[in-house]
Amino acid sequence: MAYLRWAPAIWQLSQRRFMAAATLVGACGVVSFVIGYTHRIRMLNEHVMWAIHLRRSFEIFALSFVYAVTLFLTSYTLFWVLNSMMGKVIFEMYLPALTATFAGVCGYLTFVQAELMNAKTLASLLPFFVIAGVGTACSTTNDPHWFRNNFSELGDRTTFAASMFNITLVFGGLSIIIITYFAISELIATYQVVRPNGSVGIRTPQVSYHIPRFKVRITLLSILLTLSGIAFIGIGTFRYTPHPILHNVFARGMPCVMFALLITLPWLAPQLSRAFFVISDIAILVCVIAGISWLQGENTLTNVEALAAMLFLGWFIGFSRQIAAIEADRIQQQLIAHEVVNxxxxxxxxxxxxxxxxxxxxxxxxxxxxxxxxxxxxxxxxxxxxxxxx
Incomplete structure (x- = not known):
């Protein structure tokens, strides 16, 4: 209400009002998340070494960034949709109440998720703000034929819609890199688990726990996942018109990185289930079929790019669920090893x-x-x- 009353006239435009309201929602959600996550990890324990304090601080900063972006883009999209349904005059009357409602709901959800945080929960946020950001950009663009050539044409301008599209890609890439950090950390922690009887084992019984060249595999997996996030960032940072070469490097390099990641996944991460390897192969097959149909003129490049991006995000969520399952098994083994229950x-x-x-x-x-x-x-x-x- 203070913003609506005292903000300058240039900041009273509808889109900027939605940005201010979405910022308030994101800020409330981040504060709630920090409180819940700090309580979960007991960061203030005096017996914890300073290195662990530093790592936990980085985790809180990284996760807060992901939640802030997710809440901002999602709430902005909801404000835009409600404004289109109710009309500008009526919606302005309800904007403070809706902002408070969204802030309360997001604060509760982020606190609960902070108490139950794992890679699966974090990766589940990806589709929300990617779909919200891209959907808002598609709806607010002033070019009704942006999809004629390729998906990047949506961000090849300096308008609000193009900026929203590019920012979504940049934040999506940063989120992938952050989730990669948590996933790789869990794979390394699981590799060090010892069972109560003294033997070592992992979640997949068909694979022996001793993985040859484990450091090489985990390093290559980290590099490929990080490069996929960097590709998203590069596409959103370098628009085609002023930077055609750099834009094509990231845009065409991303499917190459994804293909290498999916095809070598059984060797890079043998801890994962065989069913997930089959899903990865199916995703590659679907993308190949879509690409062939585009080369034959039966499909558009925009559809192929959109399909590949959604398949990768879906694959990434499945990958994070696998990591979360491994984490749950590791914690259970540790509890049993300490004889919590006789x-x-x-x-x-x-x-x-x-x-x-x-x-x-x-x-x-x-x-x-x-x-x-x-x-x-x-x-x-x-x-x-x-x-x-x-």
Whole structure:
């Protein structure tokens, strides 16, 4: 409301009002996320080394950036859609209330996701702001025939729609690089896991845990994933008209990087499931068929580029889900290794409770089962805290 009252006239245009409202929504979401994520990792623990503090600070900064961009683009798109439906005069009356509503909802969602943060949750944000940014650019462009040549023509101008498209690509590339950092960190952490009986193992039983040339594989995987993000950044940074050579380098280099990544994935990351390898091969096959149809004049380059981009984003989400599953198995193995639950003792206590008869008082602290559960929960919290500090 203060912005609508005191902002200069040039900043009272509809698009700039939506930008200001979306910025407020993003800021509220980021503050909520930082509070939740800091509570999750217990960053203020005095026993944690300064190097871990530094790494956690980088994680908070990187994740906050991803959430800020996602919330900004998504809320801006929603404001634009609602304004088109309600009309400018009526929508202006509801803009403060809608901003507060979006900020509250986003603050709650980001706090919950901060408590449950993993690579899967982070990668799930990618389609939201990519679709929101590109969709807004397509809807607000003043060139109704932008799709005649290729997808990059949408950003080959200096208009608001073109800027929105290019910024979306840049932020999407940065998000891919950030998610790559978390995914690679988890693969390295999983490689160091030792089972309670002293043997080593990974999630996929068909692959032995000792991976030959592990450092080489993980380095090449990191490079290919990072290059895919850099390609998105280059396409959005260098428009075709002033920089045709640089634009083509990134635009044509991106499918080459994606092809190399998908075709070598079974060797680069044998920890992943075989079903995911099949999905990667299918994605390559679909892109090849679409490319052949374009060369034969039966399809447009815009459709091929859009299909390839969406397939890659979908593949990236699936890749992150695989990483999240590996992370869950690693945490479970660590909990078992620390003997968080003594199943034999707990079975004996349950038998004693059943022999004593059914107890209708659910909060009976004299119950041996509840006492064992309380001890187990306390031990689990201590172990989880220690794992978080490590």
């Amino acid at each position: 199943t034999a003792k707990l079975d004996d206590l349950i038998s004693d409770e059943e022999s004593a008869g059914f107890n209708t008082v659910l909060t009976d602290t004299n119950s041996p089962v509840l006492a064992a559960q309380a001890d187990t929960d306390q031990h689990r919290r201590q172990v989880a805290s220690q794992l978080a500090r490590n």
